[in-house]
Amino acid sequence: MQTTAEVSGSGLDLIFKYIDEQQNEFVQMSNGQSVHLPPVILAELKKDPKKPTLCIYGHVDVQPAKKEDGWTTDPYTLTEINGNLYGRGASDNKGPVLAWLHAVEAYQSLKQELPVNIKFIIEGMEEAGSNGLDTLTEQRNMTFFSDVDYIVISDNIWISKKPALTYGTRGNCYFFVEVEGQKQDMHSGVFGGSVHEAMTDLIALLDSLVESSGHILIPAINEAVAPLTEEEKKRYQGIQFDLEVHKKDCGVTKFLFDTKEEILQHRWRYPSLSIHGIEGAFFETGTKTVIPRKVTGKFSIRLVPNMDPSEVEKQVTEYLHKVFAERNSPNQLKVTMPISAKPWLADVSDPQFVAGRRAVQTVFGVDPDLICEGSTIPIARNFQDVTGKSIMMLPIGGADDGEHSQNEKMSRSNYIQGTKLFAAFFYELSQLPHK
Structure with missing residues (x-):
């Protein structure tokens, strides 16, 4: 069964489709308890068949947090201190999800036509392994995903203060x-x-x-x-990454390896x-x-x-x-x-990465670093295997955001510039050749 509801009041002309059959599915927890899977939201804006279609993935569930764990603010109340927005999910992943919505709203507020078709897939089980989403992807591959050209994920962070595009994650x-x-x-x-x-x-x-x-x-x-290729080796050499700053951020005096390249390779x-x-x-x-x-x-x-x-x-x-x-x-x-x-790896020469680079150059005035992510985002590999679409990660979170940690944050600057980046990304995608 599927129900449809119009969303109004925010300026966003979205149609949300609640996938009711997922609510009737259960997941077995490690303690033996069975719990209902929460619904997954599939949404789309009005479509133009002449434009490419971008599907934006995000999640709104978060890691547990308590004030007594060492938070200086209430973890579930967004609080701004010295230009930083503190709260659980500020960076992982509620902040980026909201930034995508604000990028869409910016076009609508200016009464400008969106340069690409937009779809959203938003779930609430990512932190527990995206249970059920792989099945849903297979079920909707010939319908919801059939006209999608690109899938973008913003569920990770930069490696330094420099913007980055992410092309791989570990399993x-x-x-x-x-x-x-x-x-x-x-x-x-x-x-x-x-x-x-x-x-x-x-x-x-x-x-x-x-x-x-x-x-x-x-x-x-x-x-x-x-094996490590020469092209990959050169890519590591050009990444902006300060070992001493990273030591300070981590609170350690020594890493297992001594060079930037070795550290990044063993993380990625x-x-x-x-x-x-x-x-x-x-x-x-x-x-x-x-x-x-x-x-x-x-x-x-x-x-x-x-x-x-x-x-x-x-x-x-x-x-x-x-x-x-x-x-x-x-x-x-x-x-x-x-x-x-499973791990996920994309081709950095893919057209979507070309659009991502151009968008970063437009908003930040620099070429982005091409990075990987040491953690695991299972849905990236699932989307790639099932849909066969182009997958890219476009992070806006800072290296010191503290995902999964106490005092998780996103800077006001990153949020504003990130929203601009997403809006520019829409435009750059529209400039790519499209059938």
Whole structure:
């Protein structure tokens, strides 16, 4: 079932289409709970068949935030301080979504005809992996996406103070490593030294995954990584990125590598493994002399082009079972991969990137850096694989916006200039050859 509602009062002549069938679908959470998927909004403006069609993707869900986590303002009240707009979602991703709407509204307020056809797809599950959106994309590929020429995403940030266009993201495989021992928690004074402890096994397994240098120890995990080309090497050399400023922003004194090129390459085009936590372990303040009966370690591997999640899952599972077998432990090991997402890579010579460069030059007066994103935005690869359309990321967030962190922000300047950039992008797309 599909319902349609006219949106008025904002100056935007949009038709929002609520996809009701998604509301009847459920997603299984890690705690076993089933929850309804929220609706996805598909919207379009009046169309002119002579113009190219741009589809703008965004999301309005955010990471959790509490004032007591270290926020200086209420995270869910947009607050301006010294030219910065603070609030959860200011940069990721409510701010850019609103900037796209304001770019459209600018044309309408000036009574100027939009140079391109505009469609929107706005979801509320991106932070949880865009559950259901891949299915929806397939369902709507021959209808909503059929006349789309370009898809643009603004769900990321610049690498410095210089504007950028993003042509790639890493993928992600997230793992649970569960070790279960005795039937109940035990007193370490009574049983310590006489039983095989699940926590000891788990720590050994996690320690076997990655070296202090960042090198992943799982055999063959790096074999699929594409070799660095000379063209790509030159691209890294020209990117504006200050290591000392980056250290200060991160609050660290030393990185794993010493040069700008090495740091960026290991953030963007090489896989990484990060350990995130242990469930079932004692973590509160104070002391507790318990031997937990079951613990679950959590880690993820960021994938790069040519790496396949199913192959990575096989490599990780076989390796951990091999390491565990060598411990001769009677405990039970279970390895699962609840989340997987493929990396995404675009062709920077694509016409949409030409339009993006020209728009940046018009608004900012500089050539943009061509960058990748170390994190994962699964929908980019999904859009590319299913629709076959041109995909580009056009960020307007600053490098210090603090996405997913306390005091997330976007500067007033970035928001205003970003809105101008989006409006200029409409024009530059219209100047490309169109069938």
